[in-house]
Amino acid sequence: MTSYREKKVITIGIVHELTGLSERKIRYYEERGLIFPARSKRGTRKYSFSDIELLMKIADKREEGVQTQEIKRDILKKKSSKHLRDEMLRGQLNAHFNIRKSQHNGRSAP
Amino acid sequence: MTSYREKKVITIGIVHELTGLSERKIRYYEERGLIFPARSKRGTRKYSFSDIELLMKIADKREEGVQTQEIKRDILKKKSSKHLRDEMLRGQLNAHFNIRKSQHNGRSAP
DNA sequence: CGTGTAAGGAATTCTGACACG
DNA sequence: CGTGTAAGGAATTCTGACACG
Incomplete structure (x- = not known):
């Protein structure tokens, strides 16, 4: 990208x-x-x-x-919550594709 | 956008x-x-x-x-072909939505 | 704490021109 | 035709500091 x-x-x-x-x-x-x-x-x-x-x-x-210090905290919080969200999303996608894989293969993914 | x-x-x-x-x-x-x-x-x-x-x-x-003159021509040509493409796309979309409308309404769009 | 400002220097950008080809 | 360069001026950006609060 x-x-x-x-x-x-x-x-x-x-x-x-x-x-x-x-x-x-x-x-x-x-x-x-x-x-x-x-x-x-x-x-x-x-x-x-x-x-x-x-x-x-x-x-x-x-x-x-x-105050700037407050704002800085907010920014850091927002950033970490985004990371968290991305990780959860990644987790769900992985789960999804593992399921699909296991359906296709007739067995669970490695 | x-x-x-x-x-x-x-x-x-x-x-x-x-x-x-x-x-x-x-x-x-x-x-x-x-x-x-x-x-x-x-x-x-x-x-x-x-x-x-x-x-x-x-x-x-x-x-x-x-030469720059040649390049300029190419650029203009590319630009106009993009406009053309956009117009054709718009045409198709209009046609598509007119069809959907007429299906929903049971009559042709105004 | 947050922001303005004056200070001095260094780097940027602009235009019009001359050079070479 | 396409590009480099030297020229001079105007505007930009940078840092560290002082001011006020």
């Missing part, structure tokens, strides 16, 4: 245009560990569309008065 | 990193009408992932010795 959404290719100026956030804020959220841009060879930050979406969620939280 | 692929957000330096093409070449292909970056407020060029893919195709053609 090419995954344009995850590819880090957008400079901070464009991120500012797209989100309305000041460059200062964007850099600060990185400093606080909420976001992790890649770096080009000469050190300029590069963001993905996914990063931009996250930044907009962060901006919403901040407007509600939520 | 958000269409990350078509969104023009990538600066020429990153395009250079991604394609290996010199900035001179990238600008020249624009001058010849092969590619159409957007511009930021202060005039810096912005490219989409789609543009980058097209640039790589252009680079291949150029390596084969094809």
Whole structure:
């Protein structure tokens, strides 16, 4: 999969245009560990569309008065629940295909 | 649809990193009408992932010795054949749904 | 804590031009 | 025709710091 959404290719100026956030804020959220841009060879930050979406969620939280530390926790929680979901999904798929296999083979899978 | 692929957000330096093409070449292909970056407020060029893919195709053609004018023709031809395909597809879908409608209603669609 | 700002330097981007071919 | 390069200016980005609160 090419995954344009995850590819880090957008400079901070464009991120500012797209989100309305000041460059200062964007850099600060990185400093606080909420976001992790890649770096080009000469050190300029590069963001993905996914990063931009996250930044907009962060901006919403901040407007509600939520502190960056809180937001960071939420992000980590969300991330781990996604991993969990993916693992459960994988588990179900494996079960499914094992069943299909055993039906086809007339015996249980190895 | 958000269409990350078509969104023009990538600066020429990153395009250079991604394609290996010199900035001179990238600008020249624009001058010849092969590619159409957007511009930021202060005039810096912005490219989409789609543009980058097209640039790589252009680079291949150029390596084969094809002139920019030829390449431009190919691009236009490809574009119009896509439009044609889309129109035919739309036609088929319309026909399909008209049939389904008339089956459900017991009469032909308006 | 979160954000603005002025500071200075380094890297980026732009345009129009000359070169070679 | 297609591309490199040197030129000069304008805009971008970076870091570390001070300010306010």
